[in-house]
Amino acid sequence: MAEEIKADKSMDLKGLPCPMPVVKISKGIKDVAVGEVVMCETSDPGALADFPAWAKTSGNEILQTVQEGNTVKFYIKRKV
Amino acid sequence: MDEQTRQDLLKLFESKLNQAMRLYLETCSRCGVCTQACHVYASMPQAKYIAAYRAEIVRRIYKKYFKKQGELMPSLGESKSLTDMALTELYEAAYSCTGCRRCMVYCPFGIDTQMIMSIAKLLLVGAHAEPEILTMLADTSIAKGESLDIFREGFLASVKNLEAQVVEKWKAEAGETVIPVDKEGADLLYVALAGAHSIIPAAAVFNAAKENWTLSFFEAVNFGAFVGDPSRTKLILNRIVGEALRLKVKEVCICECGTAFRVMKQLSGKQPFKVSSVTEVHARYLREGRIKLDKSRNPEPVTYHDPCQIARNAGIIDEPRYILKHLVQDYRELAPEPIYNWCCGGGGGLVALGEDTLDFRMKSAKVKAEQIKKTGAKTVCTACENCHTQLSDLSAHYQLGTEVKFLTSMVADSLVK
Numbered sequence: 001m002a003e004e005i006k007a008d009k010s011m012d013l014k015g016l017p018c019p020m021p022v023v024k025i026s027k028g029i030k031d032v033a034v035g036e037v038v039m040c041e042t043s044d045p046g047a048l049a050d051f052p053a054w055a056k057t058s059g060n061e062i063l064q065t066v067q068e069g070n071t072v073k074f075y076i077k078r079k080v
Numbered sequence: 081m082d083e084q085t086r087q088d089l090l091k092l093f094e095s096k097l098n099q100a101m102r103l104y105l106e107t108c109s110r111c112g113v114c115t116q117a118c119h120v121y122a123s124m125p126q127a128k129y130i131a132a133y134r135a136e137i138v139r140r141i142y143k144k145y146f147k148k149q150g151e152l153m154p155s156l157g158e159s160k161s162l163t164d165m166a167l168t169e170l171y172e173a174a175y176s177c178t179g180c181r182r183c184m185v186y187c188p189f190g191i192d193t194q195m196i197m198s199i200a201k202l203l204l205v206g207a208h209a210e211p212e213i214l215t216m217l218a219d220t221s222i223a224k225g226e227s228l229d230i231f232r233e234g235f236l237a238s239v240k241n242l243e244a245q246v247v248e249k250w251k252a253e254a255g256e257t258v259i260p261v262d263k264e265g266a267d268l269l270y271v272a273l274a275g276a277h278s279i280i281p282a283a284a285v286f287n288a289a290k291e292n293w294t295l296s297f298f299e300a301v302n303f304g305a306f307v308g309d310p311s312r313t314k315l316i317l318n319r320i321v322g323e324a325l326r327l328k329v330k331e332v333c334i335c336e337c338g339t340a341f342r343v344m345k346q347l348s349g350k351q352p353f354k355v356s357s358v359t360e361v362h363a364r365y366l367r368e369g370r371i372k373l374d375k376s377r378n379p380e381p382v383t384y385h386d387p388c389q390i391a392r393n394a395g396i397i398d399e400p401r402y403i404l405k406h407l408v409q410d411y412r413e414l415a416p417e418p419i420y421n422w423c424c425g426g427g428g429g430l431v432a433l434g435e436d437t438l439d440f441r442m443k444s445a446k447v448k449a450e451q452i453k454k455t456g457a458k459t460v461c462t463a464c465e466n467c468h469t470q471l472s473d474l475s476a477h478y479q480l481g482t483e484v485k486f487l488t489s490m491v492a493d494s495l496v497k
Binding site for chain 2: 016017018019020021022023024026043044045046047048049050052053054056057058065067069070072
């Protein structure tokens with residue numbers, strides 16, 4: 001099992017309506033400094049596609065994705 | 081604003097000037113009929129929220145640069161220069177309009193203010209002055225279309241996790257795939273939103289109706305349309321069109337998302353598949369006896385909010401009422417004529433802008449809250465994610481005591497063998 005990454009900020013995005021998970025992470029990542037990590041937890045099946053696509057367009061990096069049942073944790077490093 | 085930017089923006093303006101647009105820009109007689117038609121003005125009576133006022137900002141720029149009168153005698157022609165100040169006014173006009181087109185059905189000339197606002201939105205995109213969240217969401221959707229291989233396995237695993245919840249609503253037959261994905265030769269491609277709530281109940285109903293269906297990899301919503309960017313709108317749309325063609329489906333069924341349905345229905349062009357809303361499909365299943373519903377599960381008074389993009393702007397009005405006739409015991413209309421129903425106040429990208437627009441959305445939809453309260457309904461159901469979010473916010477803000485539900489969820493929860 002991969003070692004859990006230490007996050008500088010955590011966000012609970014479970015159960016939010018479309019497109020709030022991506023909107024919230026897009027704003028939330030600006031609360032940490034470049035190089036720091038945000039952990040966010042979602043329950044959207046589409047998040048597994050949305051978050052990598054958002055990271056690609058925004059220039060941030062998903063360090064780790066952890067699927068646990070119906071929830072997914074993303075560890076995202078602010079790069080820009 | 082420098083001259084080059086102005087010229088670039090005027091080229092964008094000109095790209096929108098088809099025959100219908102010119103008619104809308106040249107016809108207004110300022111009769112004022114549209115004044116009370118706008119839910120924003122009816123809730124917050126200020127001149128800037130009159131539909132004709134919003135359109136007039138665009139109209140005056142049109143007169144200045146595209147009519148001889150504005151060019152030769154600008155002071156007489158009520159023309160307006162395209163400046164940074166004008167862009168600020170265009171922003172306020174475009175993002176205080178939800179594109180519901182209620183003003184259009186009242187206008188004696190049928191002037192489409194939403195279409196005029198599409199010029200305002202395009203100019204804002206051209207000037208990089210649009211809400212950046214909407215462009216970011218549109219670009220995320222486009223990136224998904226370009227990177228299917230990256231998320232394919234994760235998406236499939238995630239969908240697999242939902243199967244037990246689908247089976248709770250409708251037991252799967254032996255050998256049946258509960259949520260088929262990427263199934264070539266399926267009759268129907270269902271395009272959902274990212275959330276489980278958009279997939280689970282719909283899957284249960286498709287399985288109950290024994291539909292030969294498959295779930296799309298892509299989410300239905302088109303943020304390119306919200307932000308008013310035709311290029312991005314097309315790129316997002318093309319992902320679904322490409323998938324439908326690859327799988328050779330006969331029908332693309334759009335989930336409960338008003339803009340997604342209108343864009344797919346009206347902008348996908350001539351294709352070898354038909355486009356339906358999930359509400360149309362459920363009404364069809366009922367008519368054909370493919371599903372049956374138990375009314376006794378819904379004894380409380382229920383009203384239905386017509387999403388503007390599905391009803392007024394795309395004509396799906398009878399189908400939800402046909403479903404409700406089979407679904408609930410005490411149905412109450414919000415408006416005597418659904419085509420004149422008030423907008424929920426969340427369209428045009430306002431809900432997607434989240435908390436930034438919450439105060440405006442609540443104040444500008446006071447008339448909607450009052451309309452719901454008058455019905456005495458305990459449940460408001462609807463067929464659009466934006467409307468659902470906005471109506472839930474309204475219920476909390478105005479303490480309406482109503483529960484907001486998706487029509488598809490109510491159908492799935494009332495299925496009988």
